[in-house]
Amino acid sequence: MSANAPILALRNVNKSFGPIDVLHDINLEVRAGEVLCLLGDNGAGKSTLIRILSGVHQPTTGAIEMDGGQVSFPNPRAAADKGIATVHQFGGTFPLMSIGRSFFVGVEPTKGWGPFKVYDRKKANAIAVKAVQDFGITRIDDGDRLVGGLSGGERQSLAIARAVHFGARVLILDEPTAALGVKQAAHVLRIVNEAKRRGLAVIFITHQVMHAMAVGDHFAVLIRGAVAADFKKGEKSREQITDLMAGGETMADLEKSIDGYMSTHGGHPPPPAH
Amino acid sequence: MTDSKTTVPGASAGGGFSLQNIFRRPEAGAAAGFLIILIFFGYFGVQNNFLTALGTSTWLNFASKVGIIAIPVGFLMIAGEMDISVGALIPAGGIVLAMASELYGLNIWLSLLLSLGIAGAIGYVNGMLVTRTRVPSLIVTLATLFVVAGLNIFVSKKLAGTTQHSVQDAGPVSEFLLGDYHTLQFGADDAPFIIFQSLQSSFFIWIVFAIICFFVLHLSPWGNWIAAMGGDQQSARNAGIPTNRLKIALFMLSAMASALVGMTEAVLANTASTTTQFGMIFNSIICVVVGGVLLTGGFGTVTGIVFGTLTFGIVFQGINFTTFDKDLNLLFIGALLLIAVLMNETFRKMATNWSSSKK
Numbered sequence: 222m223s224a225n226a227p228i229l230a231l232r233n234v235n236k237s238f239g240p241i242d243v244l245h246d247i248n249l250e251v252r253a254g255e256v257l258c259l260l261g262d263n264g265a266g267k268s269t270l271i272r273i274l275s276g277v278h279q280p281t282t283g284a285i286e287m288d289g290g291q292v293s294f295p296n297p298r299a300a301a302d303k304g305i306a307t308v309h310q311f312g313g314t315f316p317l318m319s320i321g322r323s324f325f326v327g328v329e330p331t332k333g334w335g336p337f338k339v340y341d342r343k344k345a346n347a348i349a350v351k352a353v354q355d356f357g358i359t360r361i362d363d364g365d366r367l368v369g370g371l372s373g374g375e376r377q378s379l380a381i382a383r384a385v386h387f388g389a390r391v392l393i394l395d396e397p398t399a400a401l402g403v404k405q406a407a408h409v410l411r412i413v414n415e416a417k418r419r420g421l422a423v424i425f426i427t428h429q430v431m432h433a434m435a436v437g438d439h440f441a442v443l444i445r446g447a448v449a450a451d452f453k454k455g456e457k458s459r460e461q462i463t464d465l466m467a468g469g470e471t472m473a474d475l476e477k478s479i480d481g482y483m484s485t486h487g488g489h490p491p492p493p494a495h
Numbered sequence: 496m497t498d499s500k501t502t503v504p505g506a507s508a509g510g511g512f513s514l515q516n517i518f519r520r521p522e523a524g525a526a527a528g529f530l531i532i533l534i535f536f537g538y539f540g541v542q543n544n545f546l547t548a549l550g551t552s553t554w555l556n557f558a559s560k561v562g563i564i565a566i567p568v569g570f571l572m573i574a575g576e577m578d579i580s581v582g583a584l585i586p587a588g589g590i591v592l593a594m595a596s597e598l599y600g601l602n603i604w605l606s607l608l609l610s611l612g613i614a615g616a617i618g619y620v621n622g623m624l625v626t627r628t629r630v631p632s633l634i635v636t637l638a639t640l641f642v643v644a645g646l647n648i649f650v651s652k653k654l655a656g657t658t659q660h661s662v663q664d665a666g667p668v669s670e671f672l673l674g675d676y677h678t679l680q681f682g683a684d685d686a687p688f689i690i691f692q693s694l695q696s697s698f699f700i701w702i703v704f705a706i707i708c709f710f711v712l713h714l715s716p717w718g719n720w721i722a723a724m725g726g727d728q729q730s731a732r733n734a735g736i737p738t739n740r741l742k743i744a745l746f747m748l749s750a751m752a753s754a755l756v757g758m759t760e761a762v763l764a765n766t767a768s769t770t771t772q773f774g775m776i777f778n779s780i781i782c783v784v785v786g787g788v789l790l791t792g793g794f795g796t797v798t799g800i801v802f803g804t805l806t807f808g809i810v811f812q813g814i815n816f817t818t819f820d821k822d823l824n825l826l827f828i829g830a831l832l833l834i835a836v837l838m839n840e841t842f843r844k845m846a847t848n849w850s851s852s853k854k
């Protein structure tokens with residue numbers, strides 16, 4: 222599968238915000254039908270990297286290539302037009318819109334003519350519901366339901382189905398499973414697999430190694446803005462990946478320091494660092 | 496999809512009774528609220544002719560003026576913005592019409608177009624300031640409220656030497672369409688069957704305007720764009736919606752609607768004054784909120800706003816028909832607003848938690 226040419230590639234990309242260097246010399250490739258998992262600690266630069274890919278930020282130096290040719294994304298619209306779809310943590314962003322309406326935001330199907338063009342609710346609902354059901358979410362059967370009434374996993378699925386329906390070639394998912402329970406997360410992972418099966422390139426950001434290993438073909442670990450490791454499925458064990466994600470510090474060390482903290486703090490674990 | 500015949504969410508309550516359907520149609524709440532208020536004041540005001548054609552016209556005429564402004568203000572709120580400059584645009588509309596026709600002898604229709612044009616320009620400035628600077632529209636339009644209010648007085652005095660202008664009868668057609676009382680009755684003069692009595696032209700303008708706005712918000716794709724803007728501005732823009740242009744257009748619409756109200760008042764009363772209508776700022780917002788539009792944007796219906804305006808009209812005027820102390824009027828309105836806001840908030844929570852709570 223990795224024999225084919227990359228759809229999207231970053232070549233020596235650097236990004237700095239004024240004096241702050243956030244990304245150093247990033248080289249990455251994603252191919253059709255492949256899931257690239259982007260791993261890394263908080264603040265490693267994962268979100269910045271995908272914002273470059275989705276046109277929110279532009280690289281300070283370096284190049285983005287698509288299908289072997291250099292491209293630039295001056296704005297999110299430009300990236301979207303080239304088939305790069307970004308799904309954010311909460312999926313559907315219009316909680317008080319119906320499934321059908323939010324699915325077609327900006328490209329509403331209409332019927333009638335001239336100034337009397339009318340939004341075709343039935344058609345929109347039917348297409349939206351079918352698109353989601355094709356991804357295995359059979360519980361969504363009414364396009365009039367409000368997006369806000371869907372579960373987190375269903376909302377993610379809807380957003381992914383939408384991207385695929387509108388011809389996305391690269392799907393970027395920024396921590397899609399972060400706020401989800403076990404069952405819901407499994408749901409989303411299944412859909413990621415389905416998108417991959419349909420030949421999309423998927424960039425999947427997560428903090429959970431289990432989730433990454435469940436769908437990933439290719440892994441890149443970011444540490445302080447640089448690619449610290451780049452490997453394929455099966456080349457590293459779960460422990461090794463976890464250690465890498467913790468920024469080189471081994472999990473064993475971390476556990477020891479937490480134990481130490483707890484013994485000196487009356488059994489309380491340390492507060493989560495944010 | 497049991498209600499396969501309805502093409503508009505909200506056009507009917509088909510699909511049987513279920514909580515989901517009610518959450519989907521919060522304007523049903525506005526309609527229910529209207530019925531309760533109507534029955535309440537109908538009961539307590541029946542001796543004082545509240546339910547007669549003339550009594551009904553009292554609050555319908557009042558409601559129509561707020562209503563014309565409330566719909567575009569509601570559109571803005573759905574899109575996540577506010578417009579409080581309407582309080583100065585109402586008198587601006589009236590005095591421009593008065594001065595253009597009286598001082599400069601302009602034809603009434605040209606005066607009307609000029610007045611709408613000036614209002615549109617002010618709305619354009621509002622929209623540009625909001626979309627370019629990203630200063631909250633509450634502050635931007637608060638500033639333009641005072642700027643326009645000041646201009647109203649200054650220009651009036653400079654050009655006409657007064658803040659009170661007279662508006663001559665401008666011809667039967669314009670009077671009929673803009674500012675007259677209308678009655679429709681059948682049968683003999685001594686025992687007529689009255690359909691409506693003494694309804695002002697503004698009432699009919701309101702109804703036509705509401706129908707057009709209903710089409711725009713609920714049937715045309717534009718409505719989806721407006722709601723998307725208020726739901727999430729960034730995503731809406733990424734989806735290819737021209738958010739800035741649409742917002743500017745909405746500010747222009749609310750400014751022109753306010754000027755139109757000012758003109759109907761001027762033609763009806765044959766006078767126009769520069770007095771800023773601060774009350775109408777609050778009134779229009781109350782109607783919109785009572786009509787179920789979310790203050791946070793992203794959701795609202797024209798039907799809801801119309802029912803909210805009717806409810807507000809009854810509560811505002813209805814007390815005069817009852818034996819209650821008139822001083823309780825504002826208290827009633829405050830209570831009404833509070834109940835509406837709490838209901839809207841409950842709706843929003845339930846709508847967005849629906850299936851997670853079911854699971």
Ligand SMILES: Nc1ncnc2c1ncn2[C@@H]1O[C@H](COP(=O)(O)OP(=O)(O)OP(=O)(O)O)[C@@H](O)[C@H]1O
Pocket residue numbers: 238241243261262263264265266267268269270
């Ligand atoms: N617009 C900006 N201006 C200045 N610094 C920024 C900007 N955006 C991000 N940064 C910095 O870049 C670094 C990387 O941020 P980024 O959001 O990409 O991390 P992340 O890997 O996505 O973290 P997380 O896992 O917490 O989401 C952080 O130190 C952040 O403070």
Ligand SMILES: [Mg+2]
Pocket residue numbers: 267268269
């Ligand atoms: Mg991030």
